Amino acid sequence: MGTLIQSTVAAASLVLPDGIIVAAMVVINALGGLINPLTGELYATHGGFDVPLLYRQPDAEPDTVRSLTNTTLGVIATNVRLSKPQATKVAELAHDGLARAIRPIHAMLDGDSIFAVSIVTDAVVPANTTGAKLADMVGHAGADSIVLAVMDAARETQGVDDWPSVTDAQQAIRDGLR
Numbered sequence: 001m002g003t004l005i006q007s008t009v010a011a012a013s014l015v016l017p018d019g020i021i022v023a024a025m026v027v028i029n030a031l032g033g034l035i036n037p038l039t040g041e042l043y044a045t046h047g048g049f050d051v052p053l054l055y056r057q058p059d060a061e062p063d064t065v066r067s068l069t070n071t072t073l074g075v076i077a078t079n080v081r082l083s084k085p086q087a088t089k090v091a092e093l094a095h096d097g098l099a100r101a102i103r104p105i106h107a108m109l110d111g112d113s114i115f116a117v118s119i120v121t122d123a124v125v126p127a128n129t130t131g132a133k134l135a136d137m138v139g140h141a142g143a144d145s146i147v148l149a150v151m152d153a154a155r156e157t158q159g160v161d162d163w164p165s166v167t168d169a170q171q172a173i174r175d176g177l178r
Contacts, residue, residue, distance in 0.1 A: 010028070018124060
């Protein structure tokens with residue numbers, strides 16, 4: 001279906017107003033692809049927007065045993081104190097980053113999960129942002145951090161036998177478009 005990345009670990013972070021830090025770390029072994037097969041461009045380019053969605057049937061039924069090994073795991077860490085419901089919402093919102101960077105994502109045979117943690121040592125207390133507003137802000141920044149981390153993984157991964165890297169796949173697509 002797409003280019004596989006063999007268990008690549010990558011990270012990215014954003015610094016928000018009031019000294020809030022939102023960092024993402026991802027481990028990618030997705031069932032879906034990271035590049036648009038028509039353009040050779042990463043889906044995550046420009047935050048995953050303005051990229052046509054491609055819908056097609058897989059070439060064959062996936063090998064269930066092999067497909068069950070596909071997953072993308074992520075952690076969002078922040079330096080603000082989050083309640084359990086806020087952390088749950090941050091993790092939920094951060095999944096939007098996966099959807100902007102990997103297509104398809106959250107398939108039946110994927111095991112995609114994102115966790116949120118709050119590093120409370122010297123926690124930042126934002127001035128006018130609390131409750132739902134804080135969880136939304138951190139969660140949306142978490143989604144953007146996930147997109148950046150996936151792009152980092154795509155750029156840094158080396159291909160292995162029979163599994164091209166994203167860079168290799170992009171070159172093959174460009175060669176085919178010439």
